[in-house]
Amino acid sequence: MTDNSQNRPAPDRPDPVAARQCEITESARARSGMTAYDYADQFVLFTGLAATPHEWARAALDEAAGAKGQFVWRVVLGLRLTRRSGIEQVAGWRIADRGDSWITLEARSWLFVGRLVVEVLDGSVSLACFLRYERPLGARVWGAVSPAHRRVAPLLLTDARRLLPERS
Template structure:
């Protein structure tokens, strides 16, 4: 995990971290990548996982200050940080672009013991899904969406 991604996290303590990257092949900024990955509002599947299983409090509706209900915690030329919390965990999604690559880092902090129980089995699903999320975003951006 590059320190540059970890340094962008808004979490004071990180209990879980992962990073997935893709040779982009398309030129787009980090917010465009984030919106191509997750949309302006969460999909039904994302709502089920994020709200239903993880209890994340997501914003409703479209806004320049949110991506799929996650609050934009910070933006830079080559990065964007999204954040959301539930009563038992807090999370960041960090999208970075550089040198023709895009990377998505996930950081979680377990606020209660339940986070350490719920996330590990879900993390296996997360790690299987993220490469496809990156490839799908690249296809959408490449197609001009």
């Protein structure tokens, strides 16, 4: 298993605007619903914005990731996503589970099973990614894609923050 939570910016260089990689929380692990996985990471953005996990997921994955995200998920990773718009999907990812402070999304391909967990807790939002390789080739494909994932995932949170309206 690859757990990249240790590969985060140094704490002496905080950036109040940018999302940062963090330790994977036990709550994210539990909410992923995956008892076994081969890769996991988590990013957090500290924000006072009052938005639901579903709203954060839609802003980050539907809007911020947009067509580029769809290309990577569908073409590069081969994820079988449903229609982009739907009550039980976010950007084609199936809503696997949800609670008041979190939402878990799932997508599958012949290479992977992927779960994304968006949590809103204590003035922050986090995005966690969990993958289980279904075939050995999955590890090779993700090994090539994961550096870009770790650059883009935190940007999805900061872009989502700009896209979500302020609430009073």
